[in-house]
Amino acid sequence: MYKKFMQIALNEAKNIKYDVPVAAVVVYQNNVLSVCSNRKEKDIDLTAHAEILAIKDAQKKLNTYILNNCDIYVTLEPCPMCMWAILSARFKNLYFSSYDTNYGAAGSRINLAQIKNSKINIKGGILEECGDKLLNDFFKELR
């Protein structure tokens, strides 16, 4: 099941131009609620990461910032900014594809869930090869 939603996130990320290809999907009651991609460069806004935009969209649609009946899928392990937002939203599950050993805050570099004493369920490495390829291709082309 979670491969299906991660594939939606990966497809969204593939369509990104100029920005680092990262996308996030919020799932509510087994349906896609929000699909957002990284818009940092496009919006000239360093907070416009895929996860933040997806959370904002989901909040608006559900009229609450408590998203404890939702899951979030991200193509890359969240940075500390996004991870803290994910934890604050009280998502039940976080699924991500590629690991980020530099800044990943879901356990690779630091574990913010521990700091917040959160019970969120975290599963990384979903369709990892696809996530990695997307990022590698982007950075190869950039160079």
Place this chain on the structure above:
Amino acid sequence: MYKKFMQIALNEAKNIKYDVPVAAVVVYQNNVLSVCSNRKEKDIDLTAHAEILAIKDAQKKLNTYILNNCDIYVTLEPCPMCMWAILSARFKNLYFSSYDTNYGAAGSRINLAQIKNSKINIKGGILEECGDKLLNDFFKELR
């Protein structure tokens, strides 16, 4: 000098209704560029912390997300979400008033500047008694 700008932030925080009283001021070339207060409850948006809003406003005004010629003043030590945004924006100086031993990410609970290998200058405890009183009064009234 920095007490002057912190006082502006504290005054802004004092005017907040319903939301936890936290405000942020971005200073550019010794002038106030942005003044924002926490709007989490008001906007039903957990990302609407004072720092995030002030950064977004400053980015728009300067048409860049690189705020390395700016300083940021916050009435409370930033949480990990806001601290990572502050570090990503490359502020020269971060000044804050109250320390947050629960979730402060500028050193009290965790030190994200270290994780990001940032050279930001951090000074906490500015007009600390005023910052603490503001928060204590708010939570006392809430109970």
